[in-house]
Amino acid sequence: MKQTFFTLKEFLYSKTAGSLGIDNVPDFEQVRNLDNLVKYVLNPCRQYIGTAIYINSGYRSKRLNTIIGGAPTSQHLDGKAADITTLHNKANVDLFEFIVNKIDFDQCIRYETFIHVSYNGRLNRNQVI
Numbered sequence: 001m002k003q004t005f006f007t008l009k010e011f012l013y014s015k016t017a018g019s020l021g022i023d024n025v026p027d028f029e030q031v032r033n034l035d036n037l038v039k040y041v042l043n044p045c046r047q048y049i050g051t052a053i054y055i056n057s058g059y060r061s062k063r064l065n066t067i068i069g070g071a072p073t074s075q076h077l078d079g080k081a082a083d084i085t086t087l088h089n090k091a092n093v094d095l096f097e098f099i100v101n102k103i104d105f106d107q108c109i110r111y112e113t114f115i116h117v118s119y120n121g122r123l124n125r126n127q128v129i
Contacts, residue, residue, distance in 0.1 A: 003043070005046040010058060013058075040119055045099060049098070052087075054086070057083040058083075059076060065077055083114045085114040096108065099117055106120035108128050
């Protein structure tokens with residue numbers, strides 16, 4: 001069995017959801033999508049970078065996504081995306097380059113303090129922003 005560096009709880013945690021009492025629980029399909037994101041993107045990233053990767057935002061229920069101003073078509077709603085960081089800018093840059101050059105992904109967006117990455121299986125676009 002391959003080692004996993006992530007737990008479902010990390011993908012579900014939201015300070016906003018907690019403070020507003022929002023049910024941020026995925027269904028079976030969304031959990032399966034999160035599992036694929038971990039298996040094909042995040043675990044290889046963690047093995048490569050050799051340090052902790054933190055999930056700023058993982059799965060989002062429709063209500064949570066609306067409240068935080070997420071896009072109505074956000075892949076977070078389907079459990080296909082995560083916003084991640086190492087908490088170190090240099091490592092984030094290195095991680096972004098690794099994803100873009102070595103991982104099959106759907107979308108990878110580099111923000112100032114985190115990376116948005118998604119996985120959509122055979123429909124991956126390898127879109128870099």
